[in-house]
Amino acid sequence: QVTLKESGPGILQPSHTLSLTCSFSGFSLSTYGMGVSWIRQPSGKGLEWLASIWWNGNTYNNPSLKSRLTVSKDTSNNQAFLKVTSVDTADTATYYCAHTRRNYFDYWGQGVMVTVSS
Amino acid sequence: DIQMTQTPSSMPASLGERVTISCRASQGISNYLNWYQQKPDGTIKPLIYYTSNLQSGVPSRFSGSGSGTDYSLTISSLEPEDFAMYYCQQYDSSPLTFGSGTKLEIK
Numbered sequence: 001q002v003t004l005k006e007s008g009p010g011i012l013q014p015s016h017t018l019s020l021t022c023s024f025s026g027f028s029l030s031t032y033g034m035g036v037s038w039i040r041q042p043s044g045k046g047l048e049w050l051a052s053i054w055w056n057g058n059t060y061n062n063p064s065l066k067s068r069l070t071v072s073k074d075t076s077n078n079q080a081f082l083k084v085t086s087v088d089t090a091d092t093a094t095y096y097c098a099h100t101r102r103n104y105f106d107y108w109g110q111g112v113m114v115t116v117s118s
Numbered sequence: 119d120i121q122m123t124q125t126p127s128s129m130p131a132s133l134g135e136r137v138t139i140s141c142r143a144s145q146g147i148s149n150y151l152n153w154y155q156q157k158p159d160g161t162i163k164p165l166i167y168y169t170s171n172l173q174s175g176v177p178s179r180f181s182g183s184g185s186g187t188d189y190s191l192t193i194s195s196l197e198p199e200d201f202a203m204y205y206c207q208q209y210d211s212s213p214l215t216f217g218s219g220t221k222l223e224i225k
Contacts, residue, residue: 037214041160046205046216046217046218046219047154047205047207047216047219048216049207049213049214049215049216052214060212062212062213062214063213064119064213094160096162098162102167102209103150103152103209103214104152104164104167104168104209105152105154105162105164105207106164106167106173107164108161108162108163108164110160110161111160111162
């Protein structure tokens, strides 16, 4: 059974770096074809794909966030990570991680709310 | 970026009714289209992948179709648990993009 759970700081100040962790079970990020993606959703708005990391270490980011995103993984501990630098209020959202195969998000975490506020 | 336009943005409907949600891409996406359901508590559930393939465990009243730039999700007979938000997502090219969503509401 695949499960994922996001964790993060809850609230942080503008210009700081957001660090999120996705802890998962039921699959390995070293298995061929497996990936973890990050998607976010501002309150009352739609979904935005941010980034994906794959079993082979390849990463893909949404260019709309320019170079502010970094995704990484710890295969041994079944975790994936997202860092967003220089946050501002527009980064306030619920952040989801999702198990990904062929760019299909087939299992989702419950999401973690992140508020950027001074 | 490929823009995904979902219509309608909201849809009042009744139990037992057949409904169809549309998703139009700004360019052809070769059937690389998935559908998701989001409940008010934020829980997101995958429904359909590659245009018409039903996710395991999803009721057969859900179906997907389409080609080129035009795709649709149909629910053949609405059940109470189907009233939710629905999103399409293309994966023909990066960045992956979602439609703006359709809110299925009880009439």
